[in-house]
Amino acid sequence: MEGQGGAKITGQEHWTKKGEVKLFLWEKSAGSPEGKPAILFVHGSSMASQPTFDLQVPGRIHSSVMDYFAGLGFDCWCVDMEGYGRSGKSRPILCDISNGADDLAAASDYILKLRKCGPFLVYGISSGALRAALFAERHPERVSRLALDAMVYTGKGSPTLAERRKKLPEMRKNLRRPIDRAFVHSVFTRDHAGTADDKVVDAFADAILALDDSMPIGTYVDMCENLPVNDPIRIKAATIILRGEYDGIASVEDLLEFFNLLPNPDKQFAVLPGIAHASFQQKNYLLVLHILRAFFTQPAPVYRGK
Helix, strand or coil, rough: CCCCCEEEEEEEEEEEECCCCEEEEEEECCCCCEEEECCECCCCCCCCCCHHHCCCCCCCCCCCCCHHHCCCCHHHHECCCCCCCCCCCCCCCCCCCHHHHHHHHHHHHHHHHHCCCCEEEEEEEEEHHHHHHHHHCCCCHHEEEEEEEEECCCCCCHHHHHHHHHHHHHHHCCEEEEECHHHHHHHHCCCCCCCCCHHHHHHHHHHHHHHCCCCEEEHHHHHHHHCCCHHHHHHHCCCEEEECCCCCCHHHHHHHHHHHHCCCCCCCEEEEEECCCCCCHHHHHHHHHHHHHHHHHHCCCCCCCC
């Protein structure tokens, strides 16, 4: 695949450490990555980073989000959180939202030193949005624009979390919960059936299960018992909140409460028609790419008032 100007899009694996924990990073760019704006993609609770952001489905245009943005001239990065994919899984911990924000701090430190890039454009989905938001709170100097997709604030009005809480006592007997093909398919049927093509869900499941047969329980615990884990007042970056029309993880009212508290006036709220939870694997994914591209390429305000 080629980007603008005919440069070939290539991928490169990287490794860094958070203390003694090995973290796997994946980079894609068209030609040399030097001097390009960098995007950091943050995955959710039930799948590692490459299946989410670099999913290859034959015949599906722009199926890989990383290829799409690399082709536009961005240097694209994703990282497997501790406990996921190819990153370390040996520590007996929950791997909660705060731990994920620590992973992003370690990953961003590595990328900034390697590429000498400026602040990141950051996209997080589901619990990845919570991790990304907490990272932006702790390291405001590292985030220029922040996209939060399929996130939740307090959890009020969330049918998905209401159902998840019923299963939490059983899940809490272990630090990890098993996943299988049926579970991956349930992500696309629990809110509204028909929002994703079967061949895409099957390819997604293949990619996820090639790396993991279980997932850490920590983000589920946080989202069921410890919300809110983010303080919107502490987020200084320009921010967009993306909410699928059928997403059951958070109500519109819950997200608007978060949105209203964001202090930066450079903020947007977008409802995604026909989309449930996993935006990039939905039938209407091109709509998400369009909105995200516009947000990431939006010019900075010339005038901000006195």
